[in-house]
Amino acid sequence: MLNKLINILGDENVFENEPMSMHTTFRIGGPARYFAIVNSEEDLIKTIKLVREENQEYFVLGNGSNILVSDKGFDGVVLQLSGEFDTIHLSGNNIIAGSGLLLSQVAKMALDNSLAGLEFASGIPGTIGGAIVMNAGAYGSEMKDVVKAVRILWLEPDEPTIETLTLDDLKLSYRHSILKERKGIVLDVKLTLKPGSKEEIKSIMDDLAAKRREKQPLEYPSAGSTFKRPEGYFAAKLIEDAGLKGYKVGTAMVSDKHAGFVVNTGGAKATEVKQVMEHVVHTVNQSTGITLEPEVILLGEF
Numbered sequence: 001m002l003n004k005l006i007n008i009l010g011d012e013n014v015f016e017n018e019p020m021s022m023h024t025t026f027r028i029g030g031p032a033r034y035f036a037i038v039n040s041e042e043d044l045i046k047t048i049k050l051v052r053e054e055n056q057e058y059f060v061l062g063n064g065s066n067i068l069v070s071d072k073g074f075d076g077v078v079l080q081l082s083g084e085f086d087t088i089h090l091s092g093n094n095i096i097a098g099s100g101l102l103l104s105q106v107a108k109m110a111l112d113n114s115l116a117g118l119e120f121a122s123g124i125p126g127t128i129g130g131a132i133v134m135n136a137g138a139y140g141s142e143m144k145d146v147v148k149a150v151r152i153l154w155l156e157p158d159e160p161t162i163e164t165l166t167l168d169d170l171k172l173s174y175r176h177s178i179l180k181e182r183k184g185i186v187l188d189v190k191l192t193l194k195p196g197s198k199e200e201i202k203s204i205m206d207d208l209a210a211k212r213r214e215k216q217p218l219e220y221p222s223a224g225s226t227f228k229r230p231e232g233y234f235a236a237k238l239i240e241d242a243g244l245k246g247y248k249v250g251t252a253m254v255s256d257k258h259a260g261f262v263v264n265t266g267g268a269k270a271t272e273v274k275q276v277m278e279h280v281v282h283t284v285n286q287s288t289g290i291t292l293e294p295e296v297i298l299l300g301e302f
């Protein structure tokens, strides 16, 4: 498998037993059996075909800001999109961004061109691809508000095929998209923004960044909000009211600054984070009858 991957991607782009703690904002995770940097659509299709022929598992990584990888790692191929997937174009009020770009880079392009609408996303530490999958959102806005179309490589049922989906087809709702229902890879994203004032856009971005610094435990590695917001409630409030701020297993802890975050206070294991999460779900359920659902995606064997 290793040599076949190298044949497609070049040996500078393929790594064996790559620690996933280097590729996640939690700074947690054992080794990926293979870690492959893919620089073009052509190579991506060839790699997917190979992975299938070899009956390997695969996982498309964005910026690793919403995942918890097992301490045992991932016995398959992790694909990271770069090169062609990091290109960005402006066309009128539209930005067409490759899926590997960070939201902060795309938001910067919007700001530089006085385009409004993406201010909410400037502080979300994910890629634009990951943001589509999750329908990432903050401060009352979400990707759904700015997405016009997304090019997707569908991976099932048969041969890989590329399709452009418009907003309605994407089924974007709270932390949900069609990519949660059907296996595919986001290739690029077309956003439609509105002409605005650069000063205003900058001031909103600065305000939101200040809010994040004030409210969120950005001094510790984490994956952001650990749980989804249950209809009609706030996960952080439920967790705080259940007395769980500061609850710890090993060095994984419910943040004492923002109860919605589980943080890695130094060398935490994935198993410790998982135990904290299970305790939170159990305790909140006992006290309120509400079952919190994880927003964070678990990868590998737990």
Ligand SMILES: Cc1cc2nc3c(=O)[nH]c(=O)nc-3n(C[C@H](O)[C@H](O)[C@H](O)COP(=O)(O)OP(=O)(O)OC[C@H]3O[C@@H](n4cnc5c(N)ncnc54)[C@H](O)[C@@H]3O)c2cc1C
Residues within 6 Å of the ligand: 025, 059, 060, 061, 062, 063, 064, 065, 066, 067, 081, 099, 100, 123, 124, 125, 126, 127, 128, 129, 130, 131, 132, 133, 134, 135, 136, 137, 138, 179, 184, 185, 186, 187, 216, 218, 222, 223, 224, 225, 297
């Ligand atoms: C400090 C902090 C603050 C955060 N604040 C917010 C917030 O305000 N709002 C919010 O919504 N989220 C927030 N998050 C969570 C996270 O940043 C988002 O969910 C983000 O959209 C994940 O993007 P990613 O590129 O890191 O994806 P990853 O975590 O790498 O992956 C997430 C999922 O997307 C899939 N994926 C990634 N790229 C692709 C692709 N190109 N094609 C197909 N599948 C793909 C992965 O396979 C995985 O299933 C925060 C996280 C942190 C650490």
